[in-house]
Amino acid sequence: MKKTSIIMAGVVGLFMLALTIPAVAEEKGKEITITGEGKCGKCALKETDKCQNVIQVEKDGKKTSYYFVKNEVSDKFHGNICKETKKATATGTCKKVDGKLQFTAEKIELVKD
Numbered sequence: 001m002k003k004t005s006i007i008m009a010g011v012v013g014l015f016m017l018a019l020t021i022p023a024v025a026e027e028k029g030k031e032i033t034i035t036g037e038g039k040c041g042k043c044a045l046k047e048t049d050k051c052q053n054v055i056q057v058e059k060d061g062k063k064t065s066y067y068f069v070k071n072e073v074s075d076k077f078h079g080n081i082c083k084e085t086k087k088a089t090a091t092g093t094c095k096k097v098d099g100k101l102q103f104t105a106e107k108i109e110l111v112k113d
Contacts, residue, residue, distance in 0.1 A: 032093070035089040036057035039054050039055075039056060041054045044085055053068035053081065054067050055088055065100075067101060068090075068105055069103065073105045087113075088109065092104045
C-alpha cells in the first residue's frame with residue numbers, strides 16, 4: 001500500500017514538473033533579431049495612445065508589427081523614429097499578449113544603407 005502511494009506521488013510530481021517547464025521557458029523567451037521599418041505607434045501608425053517603438057517586418061507580403069515594451073533601451077532609441085520612419089534592427093525577446101507581439105529590446109540600431 002505504501003509503495004503504491006509513493007509511486008502515485010512520483011507520477012503526480014513528474015506530471016506537475018512537465019507542466020511547469022514549458023511555462024518557464026516561454027516566460028524567459030528565446031532571443032531573436034528583427035529588421036524592418038521602425039515607426040512610432042502613436043505618431044506614424046496612430047495605433048497607440050502614447051509614443052511607442054514599433055518595428056514592422058514584411059515577410060512573404062505580410063506585415064507583422066512588433067510593439068516594444070517600455071524599457072531603457074527602447075526609451076533611448078525612440079527619438080530616432082518618433083517623427084520619421086527609419087529602417088532599424090533590434091535584438092531581444094518576444095511574446096504574444098492580447099493578440100499583439102510584445103518585444104522586449106536588449107539592443108536597437110538604425111540600419112545603415
